[in-house]
Each structure stands twice: as C-alpha cells, then as structure tokens.
Amino acid sequence: MVLDSFFRRRKKKIKDNEENFSLTILKSLDENIANLKRMLEDPNDLVIREFTIGDSEHTCAIAYIDGLVDKQLIHDNIIKNLQLRIQQKELPNNAEQLLDVIYQEIISVTGLKEETSFDKLSNALLSGSTILYLEGIDKVLVLETMGWETRSIEEPVSETLIRGSREGFVENLRTNMVLIRRYIRDPNLRFKTHQVGRRSKKKLVVSYIDGVIHPDILKEVNRRLETIDMDDAPESGFIEQWTEDSFLSPFPQMDNTERPDKVATSLLQGKVAILLDGTPFVLITPVTLGNTLQSPEDYYERWLIGSLLRALRYLASFIAMFAPSLYIALVSFHQGMIPSDLAFSIAATRQGVPFPAFVEAIFMGITMELLREAGARLPKAIGQTIGIVGGLVIGEAAVQAGIVSPIMVIIVALTAVASFTIPSYSVAISFRILRFALMIAAAVLGLYGIILVYIMINIHIVNLKSIGVPYSSPFAPNFLGDWTDLVLRAPVPMLTKRPKYMQTNDKEAADKGEH
Amino acid sequence: MAKICISIYCALCILLVGCWDRIEIxxxxxxxxxxxxxxxxxxxxxxxxxxxxxxxxxxxxxxPTDGGNSxxxxxxxxxxxxxxxxxxxxxxxxxxxxxxxxxxxxxxxxxxxxxxxxxxxxxxxxxxxxxxxxxxxxxxxxxxxxxxxxxxxxxxxxxxxxxxxxxxxxxxxxxxxxxxxxxxxxxxxxxxxxxxxxxxxxxxxxxxxxxxxxxxxxxxxxxxxxxEGDEAKGLGYVTKENKGGVVKTTIDDQIVTLEIERSKSDITLKNKKRGNLKIDIKIDMEVGIAETFGSRRITSPKFIEKAEKAGSNQIKEIVNQTIKKVQEQYEADVLGIDNVLQNEHYDLWKEIREDWDKGENYFVQSTINVKADVKVIESGVSDKITNKNRRDY
CATH class of the missing domain: 3.30.420 (Nucleotidyltransferase; domain 5)
Structure with missing residues (x-):
C-alpha cells in the first residue's frame, strides 16, 4: 500500500526560471550570449570569447566553463584555427555555409556536432563542452573539449589482492570505460548510456557483451534504470537501491567492485556492469549468493588453492553467522551437547559472570560492531589506536573484571575474523545483521530457534531474485554443470562453459581440446 | 495496519515465552x-x-595454567x-x-x-x-x-x-x-x-x-x-573378537608370551538333539611373539610350530575352564551361544528359548567342544636377545 504510492511518483519537469531568458537559439550573437549569461546568472567561471573569423567580417564567440575544459585544446585547435588558418581561404558570406565550412574544414576537434536546441546546449556546456556561436545563424557548434583534474588510476582500496591486477576504477567514467575496454577487445562489447538525476544529469553507462548476455536481462536492467527519478545519484549505491528486486532483503542483489578484472570476468559470464560517473564502484548484476563469496584471486591461484580458499570462505560465512548463537544455545540450553571436559571448563570460566550467555554475547557483539565502525570512520593514522583500545582494554579488561567469560571473547574474535574473510563488504554486513537475529532466536528457543531462523533465511534466499535470476542458483535451482565453479573451483581447462543459470546465448567459454 | 498488528502478536507469542527451559551452564x-x-x-x-x-x-x-585447586x-x-x-x-x-x-x-x-x-x-x-x-x-x-x-x-x-x-x-x-x-x-x-x-x-x-x-x-x-582371572580370560577369548590381549604359555619350561593381533571365534551347532546339543567353539587367532625367555632362535619353523601348538592348548584349556564354570556352577549362558542359535537356527531356538538357561536348562545339558588355532604372524624386531653359546670375556 505504502509502496504503491512510492512507485507511482510521476516524472516531473523541473521548472526553470523561464522568464529571464529565451529557450531558443537566436540569430543574433549578442543576444545569444546575453541569453546564456542570464541563464547561468553570469558566473565567474563562464568564459566567453568573441572574435572575428580570420580577416572576414564574421564574428563568432566561444563559451565554456573554466576548469571543465582542456584549455590547450581550445587554444590550439579552435581559436588558432579560426583566426589564422582562415586567412588563406575564401570564406562564403552566407552564415549557414560558413558554419558548414567551419564544421568540415577548420576546427580540428574530434567530438563536434551541430545543435539547435537550447536545452541540450546547457547540458553540454556544463559537462565541459565548448559552444561556438556564429553571428547570423540560429545554430551552434558543440565541441567536446572536456578535460579536468582527475585522480590517477590507483590500486583499489576496498578489494586488495595478493596476486592480480593493481588497477582500480576511478571517478572518471571515461577512464573506467577504457579500463574495461582494455580487458575485452570484443567488438560486441557495448556501452549504452543513460542519464540519471533530474538536476545532476549524470551519465550512467550500462556495459555488456552482445551475443553473450540474455536479451531479457538487458531489457530488464534498462527498464529499471529508466524508472530512476531523483535529483542526484551521488554514488552507484543509489542506483543499486533503486533497481534492486527486494529492498526488504538483508542480502545485496548487486555486487559492487573497484576491479576492472572482476567486471570483465562478469561481463564474459553474461552479466551487466553499470558504471556511474563520479564513483569508482561499478555495479555488477545479476548476482547470486555464490558470486558474493568469490574473489578474483580464486581464479588467479592454482585450482587447488583456489578451491581450498573458496571452501574456507563458505566455512567462514557459517562461522560468522552462527558461532555466537550456537554458543548461546549450547551454554544456556543444551549443555549435554558440549563434550564433558569442555562443558566443565566453560562452567568454570562462567562462574561469577553476572549475565546470562545471551546478554554476554550481545554485549560483546555490540562492542565488536562499535570497534569496527570506529575503525572504519577514523583517519588511518588514528585507526590503529582503536585496535589497541578494543583488543587490549575491552577484551582483556572485560574478562578480568568478570563481565564476560574468556570463551565468549574467543567466540567474538573468531566471528569477527571469519566475517573479514568474506570478500564482499556488503554481504559481510548482511551476515552481521542475521547474526543478531540468530542470537535472539537462540536465546529464546535454543537450537530449535536457530534452526527455525536458518530455515527462514533459506526460504528467503530461495525466493530472492536478482534481475530475475534466482539468488540461490546454481544451488537451487540446481545446475550441476555450474558446480565446477561454486564451492570448489575446477582446474582452468575444465571451466569451458559459461554459467548455466545466466542462460547465456553463447554457451562455450572455451574450446575443449579442439583447435 | 492489521498485518502489522498480527505480526506483532506473533512476535510476542514467541518472545514472551521468554527463554523457556533456559538454565545457564x-x-x-x-x-x-x-x-x-x-x-x-x-x-x-x-x-x-x-x-x-x-x-x-x-x-x-x-x-590448566593455575594448577589444581585444593x-x-x-x-x-x-x-x-x-x-x-x-x-x-x-x-x-x-x-x-x-x-x-x-x-x-x-x-x-x-x-x-x-x-x-x-x-x-x-x-x-x-x-x-x-x-x-x-x-x-x-x-x-x-x-x-x-x-x-x-x-x-x-x-x-x-x-x-x-x-x-x-x-x-x-x-x-x-x-x-x-x-x-x-x-x-x-x-x-x-x-x-x-x-x-x-x-x-x-x-x-x-x-x-x-x-x-x-x-x-x-x-x-x-x-x-x-x-576371575583365567576364567574371565577364557570368556574374553570367546566373546572379544579382534580386541587384543595376551596368551601366556610355556615352551620347554620357559615363558613365551603371545600378543593377540587378530582373533575370531566361531560358534556352530553340530546337532539338534535337545538335551544333548553339540556345540563347537572354534577360535582362530593370529598372534605375535611379544616376549620369550631363554635364548632360542625364534625364527626357526620348529619353534614357531611349538609356539602355535602351546598357544592353542593354552587357549583351549582356559576356555574349557570358563565353560565348565558357567555351565555347571552359574548355569548362565554368557558365551553368546543363545545369540548364534537365534540367528542361525531360529526354529530350534523358538522351541527351546524358554528352557535355554532356565527351566529345562538345555544349555547346561549341551556339550561344548573347543578348538583353537593359533598362528604366529610376527616375531618382533629381533630374532634372539641372549646367546647361550657365547662366553663372557
């Protein structure tokens, strides 16, 4: 009920202050310039340069926003050409013909187009294009002269690998596209541009490989992206949250990565990458639960190592979710299930602890979350202090003070370490949320409660879809062929098929033994 | 709204039960x-x-760190x-x-x-x-x-x-x-x-x-x-299959101890004459020589043969002693013969079940024959330890 109105929200045009300026391009150069200035209220980074073309009587003007353009390019390839190269040439008197000559012969910039709509003009100008006005004609030339300060390509901070490419995406969309292109030279690699943000008008690029991807997935992604209607999408997280299948689910239904190699691999599996200008995080969709527990390094190391690391990560995700709740259930309800010697020693260490196991576990769990959050927010230089304060002071002192038992500290530490091994930060967070749910269930109903919640989680996962692809595949629905690259990773020569659950058009990823 | 209310009630149903049966360790x-x-x-x-x-x-x-507690x-x-x-x-x-x-x-x-x-x-x-x-x-x-x-x-x-x-x-x-x-x-x-x-x-x-x-x-x-003692040992030879133990025997008045590596006992019924059931117990044993006194070469086939024979006799004797005791004194079949009868001769067992080691006491009346077969399969890492012929310097 609430949601319907949420989605029914209409696209509205932003109301511009239309009174001050005309929405059309006029023939008069002066009026055009005045119009432009009025629209932007003449900011000091708007540069307008008027000059005559060569020796002729024709006047023209270029306008650009300082800082968004490559000034060298404007000087060498536009102004110089218009002023000097013209001299050797007879120019037509007709403005229309002159524009054509300028377009065809004079300006040496690759991105160049004629524009008649004022609406698009402002967008181009604010994206870093230069506008060339010519006296006597209601058309302008838009020259792509974008050039601004960008961060250089660096190692991705959030996903470090021991072995693998050190290149990470940056904030610049074009650079990111280049990074993908450098991995895949397939002519079928496609980049489809959308615009998001009513006011921010950001570029968003959907990347896929034509002929590999299932067309319905692409159609669905594009359909969802077209529904996006908000002022601004500062980060790809906004895109993810707008287009995901279930916003109530604790599990992320899109993967985000800073690694071009990961994107390239995913594209080759028939997935879609969504690049947003201004963020180094690229979204990959559809994604399955199995994908979220994979790291590119699984493929870069030999298969035995890769398989072991995978299996270890599955184990770790179970520990991260279940360890504290199992502790609560066993210590508070099912002491008969603990081996005798361990039961006696836990009983001994818990002697004098004033809280039941649940309160103890919640206390330590929240402490752990606080430490982690503090460590993530603090500047790197101070971040280490948190480790010392947290580990030594809270862990050690809490045991000494008899507030928690030493076994609890081990459980909490083990849980934390296990959750750090999950490669995707967002999945690790959802496991943390579920961990608390499981702890409450364990405190109320013991092992029975844990099993109930586990069944509920499974029902949810089986029900969940990411752009129509079952989140639990290839476990359920079961695609036996995909198990070669799931919990274990088969040797590379055996990975000849693209994932079945993606229903790719081109099934073979490699030829098997044939030349 | 109604849905929210219902889900709150459901949650309360679970949560208000309140850690039912919870007793801390x-x-x-x-x-x-x-x-x-x-x-x-x-x-x-x-x-x-x-x-x-x-x-x-x-x-x-x-x-473990702070030692015991008084x-x-x-x-x-x-x-x-x-x-x-x-x-x-x-x-x-x-x-x-x-x-x-x-x-x-x-x-x-x-x-x-x-x-x-x-x-x-x-x-x-x-x-x-x-x-x-x-x-x-x-x-x-x-x-x-x-x-x-x-x-x-x-x-x-x-x-x-x-x-x-x-x-x-x-x-x-x-x-x-x-x-x-x-x-x-x-x-x-x-x-x-x-x-x-x-x-x-x-x-x-x-x-x-x-x-x-x-x-x-x-x-x-x-x-x-x-x-007790050898009586229990005899019971062990019959019922403890493959579980180890020792057979102590003497060869030429010197002690030889055999260690059981593998053992298997087989109980078979020879006739179905009630009142005088003939039962064979066959014990097959593979042993190693664990200890010998004296200074013989134990690898000689003759010695091995002797050891096997002595071991067999020893086992036979001990088991017979046990059987005598449980049959005559205790009148209780603890050898597992009842199990064999039930599994392999069910028709007979159905009839005598009520009178096996009670009532008519067919167990006591039956004749139990013991056969033992001992095989030496290893002799330890040395042939002989002392040398009789060698003079002291």
Missing amino acids: EERGFIIGASVDLAENHQNNNQELMLTSQFVVPSGLGA SGAFMNLSVTGNSLFDMNRDMAKLTSLTPFYEHLKVIIISEEVVREPHVFGNVMDIFIRDHEMRRGVKVVISEGQAQQTFDMKPKNEDLPAIFIESVMENSTANANVLEPIHLGEVHEYLLGNRSFVLPRIFPLGNSVEYEGAAVFQGDTNKMVGIL
Missing part, C-alpha cells in the same frame, strides 16, 4: 558418576537403597530411599545446583544390591527411562561399597568417575577384562531376558582395579557369581 550440577548401594539401615522386607552422585565442581578443576573438583551427595527418581529429586534439596545427568559417565552398582533377584532391572529402570540419560553410560559392578570408589583421590585425574571411566577404556590391552558395557546394551540384555556379564571394579584405596566379570542370570537378572 554454571547453574547446572553436572553429575558424572552415580552409584547405588544398599542403605545401611535397611530392613529385609522393605529394601532401602542409597544413591550417591558425584557432582563436578568446575571451579575446582582449575584452568578445594577439590567434585562433591558427592548421598540420599537414601526406595525410589531412585524420588531420591534424585531429594538431591536437589541438598545443593544449589540443578542435578544434570547428560554428562553421566559411569553407573557403579554394588554387588550387594544385585545379588537379590530383579533388583538390577529395577535399579536400571530410571537410568534407561529418563530423557536426560545417555545410552553410552558405562555400567559396572563394584565389589563392596560402590560409594567408596567416588571418594578416592587418583593421582592423575581430578575426578574419580572420569578416572574409573578411563581405566575401563584401557580394557583392550587385556583379555581378562571385559569391554565396558554401556547402558544401551544393558537395556538389550534386560529386554531379551538374556544372561549377561558386567565388568567389575575393586576399590583399592586411591585407585581401582578393573578385572573380572559379574555373571547375571537372564531370567531373574540376579548376579549369580563372578569370573
């Missing part, structure tokens, strides 16, 4: 051993029992009465902890208790029936007061009950001790009205000796006698 009184004795002031007509439970005091166990790691509580369950509840009055039986390791029953017919079954009832009891609990018979064994202070263990349990685990090295019998097996024996043996312990001050077997007559589940 430190509030549990872990009972690791239970013993049953006759109460001292019992009258003959109304039998009073004494139940002693050994509780663990976890803080007394101490962490206050003791256990606490024994005794109550008397005639219903064990009732006595069990009485015990809760004596301690701040909730008695908790899921870590029970051993049940020790005094010989005096089980000499009366049917008492053993009655005593075991609660241990078999109660949901907190595990079927892996070991059951053992104690000579004299069972309670005494819980008061000893073994050197290497903090808890007497755990010590007794560990001693019983060592049984594989000897042929003359029984494998520990678990509660589940006791339940089977009692249900099947079969005669059976239970292992015995003797309290020895700060230790126990685990030796011999108490023989129970199936019909009355009453303890009819004991098998």
